[in-house]
Amino acid sequence: MTLQKPGTRAHPACGTFLPVPVVRRCLILCPREVFREHIVATRDETQHRDMFPDPADDVDSDTPSAVLAGGCFWCLEAVFREVSGVTFVTPGYCGGDGPQSATYEAVCRGTTGHAEAVRIDFDPHQIRYGGILKVFFFAAHDPTQLNRQGADRGTQYRSAIFYADEAQKQIAERYIRAIDAAHVFSGPIVTQLLPLTAFYPAEAYHQDYAAKNPDHPYIRHVSLPKVEKLRRHFAPLLAKPDPRKATS
Numbered sequence: 001m002t003l004q005k006p007g008t009r010a011h012p013a014c015g016t017f018l019p020v021p022v023v024r025r026c027l028i029l030c031p032r033e034v035f036r037e038h039i040v041a042t043r044d045e046t047q048h049r050d051m052f053p054d055p056a057d058d059v060d061s062d063t064p065s066a067v068l069a070g071g072c073f074w075c076l077e078a079v080f081r082e083v084s085g086v087t088f089v090t091p092g093y094c095g096g097d098g099p100q101s102a103t104y105e106a107v108c109r110g111t112t113g114h115a116e117a118v119r120i121d122f123d124p125h126q127i128r129y130g131g132i133l134k135v136f137f138f139a140a141h142d143p144t145q146l147n148r149q150g151a152d153r154g155t156q157y158r159s160a161i162f163y164a165d166e167a168q169k170q171i172a173e174r175y176i177r178a179i180d181a182a183h184v185f186s187g188p189i190v191t192q193l194l195p196l197t198a199f200y201p202a203e204a205y206h207q208d209y210a211a212k213n214p215d216h217p218y219i220r221h222v223s224l225p226k227v228e229k230l231r232r233h234f235a236p237l238l239a240k241p242d243p244r245k246a247t248s
Contacts, residue, residue, distance in 0.1 A: 055130025061167040069115035069160040070141030071149025078210035085126030102200035110154035144187040162196040
């Protein structure tokens with residue numbers, strides 16, 4: 001018998017007791033809206049990929065980590081866990097009014113100023129900061145959606161790059177200009193560029209959430225399509241081969 005812990009609620013589909021904000025996140029989604037909002041449908045994916053510019057490589061940062069926000073941190077973590085050279089991905093909160101409000105319950109209310117974010121630690125000998133940004137803009141989220149990603153709405157789901165040094169800022173600014181100039185998206189990029197002041201790791205149950213909960217409705221309908229998009233179009237960047245392809 002599964003015992004209900006304080007602050008949890010039974011998920012209506014599977015009966016598992018999950019933190020209340022997690023259940024709320026599932027209940028506001030319907031698969032039809034998720035697929036419509038999270039997949040960039042204005043152009044064929046392959047054409048979209050071919051139009052995507054590479055970041056300039058004449059400037060690089062000495063900071064071997066990136067802090068990015070772009071919707072649910074479960075999705076961002078799932079995508080970047082796949083990338084070769086990424087050594088660790090930590091979901092957390094950034095950009096708000098301090099550590100006292102850096103909790104999932106508080107951030108989900110959309111009043112703390114924090115965004116759901118991830119800190120991506122990487123080996124600069126295998127992937128550069130610009131390469132991290134290319135994955136971020138192409139596969140991990142839609143940077144043209146203001147203060148939302150699909151059905152996830154509010155400033156806590158905004159698109160943002162929290163730069164750790166001037167080099168990261170310069171790389172991001174130049175890359176956004178290059179993407180806009182290539183007319184990759186049908187609308188302008190709304191990604192914020194903000195200095196990194198603090199990053200607060202999320203509660204332990206969020207770590208590796210997609211990997212540990214592959215049958216969760218949100219993971220199936222929102223996170224995994226982004227991972228599949230990465231696998232289809234950036235196979236050379238993958239940390240390990242897709243096991244399904246090995247058996248086909």
